[in-house]
Amino acid sequence: MKTAFLILKSPLEQDPTHIMKRFASADDASVVLVEDGVFQALSPDAADRLGKAAHEILVSRQDIEARGFDPSKLKAGRAVGYDEIVDLIMERTERTVTV
Numbered sequence: 001m002k003t004a005f006l007i008l009k010s011p012l013e014q015d016p017t018h019i020m021k022r023f024a025s026a027d028d029a030s031v032v033l034v035e036d037g038v039f040q041a042l043s044p045d046a047a048d049r050l051g052k053a054a055h056e057i058l059v060s061r062q063d064i065e066a067r068g069f070d071p072s073k074l075k076a077g078r079a080v081g082y083d084e085i086v087d088l089i090m091e092r093t094e095r096t097v098t099v
C-alpha cells in the first residue's frame with residue numbers, strides 16, 4: 001500500500017524512520033517534510049536515514065525558506081510547492097500517516 005508520511009518535527013525531536021518501517025516498505029513510502037520537519041532534509045544523518053526508508057522525499061519550499069534556508073542546501077529530497085504535496089497525498093498514495 002502506497003503511504004505518504006507527513007513529518008512535522010526536526011531530527012532533534014524525532015527519528016521517524018522507525019515508525020515508517022513498521023507501516024511501509026521503502027518502495028511504498030513517500031515522505032513529505034513540512035514545518036520543522038524540513039530540518040530532516042538539511043541534516044546529513046537524518047537525510048541519509050530517510051533516503052533508506054522511502055523512495056521519494058518532498059520538502060516544502062515555503063517551510064525551508066521561512067526558516068532562512070536555501071533549497072539548494074537539501075541533503076535529500078527536492079523542494080516543492082504545496083500543490084505537489086497535495087497531489088502526492090490525494091492522488092498518488094492510498095493513506096497518509098502523520099509522524
